[in-house]
Amino acid sequence: MTPAPLSLVPVFLGLALHISGCAAPLTPEAQCFAEATVDYRAAWREAEAIRADLDRGHALERLDSRQAEALPCRADDGARAYCLYETHSTLLLSAPIDRAALTRRLAALEEKMDRLRPPAMARAAPCGFGAQLAETGSPRVLP
Incomplete structure (x- = not known):
């Protein structure tokens, strides 16, 4: 077997690191925030997908x-x-989409997000994000 040219070593090293999952981990604050808001963010992502489908007119x-x-x-x-x-x-x-069904689902998700927001803010407060969430109060703050 012939050795790989030196120009390919960075490529192989990068590929090996990518495959092994050696990416930079989240900061402790970001990890804390992610864990505190997991349910809210799931509802938020689904609501955003529904809004996009409604805006687009199709799924x-x-x-x-x-x-x-x-x-x-x-x-x-x-x-x-x-x-x-x-x-x-x-x-x-x-x-095709059923606009009426998606509108009802979006309304239900917005109600769910209203219920999930206060506990998520309380759990995120020790992470250092409580003040930012309290200032905005927006349901679309959390990605």
Whole structure:
């Protein structure tokens, strides 16, 4: 086996770190905030998705597909050949929506967020975010 050229070492090192999950962790404050607001943020994300669907006039559905593609390559002996490669693709397809049902679901989520906000603010206060949340009081503050 021949050694990899030095120019590829950073690529392999970066790939190895990415695969092993060696990313910078959240700060303790951000971890505390994330844990304190997990339920609120889940409702907020769903409400934002519904708002986007209502604004757009249709929903987006993901369609993941895999295909085998034959591409020219070289065999071990150097002869030309075709190799099969698996390719992945994702399509976003337009899907019809029921505006009335989504509007009701959005109203229910906004009520749920109103109920979840005070406990989330109380749990986030020791994390150093309580003052910021109390100042804004906005239901759309938490991502």
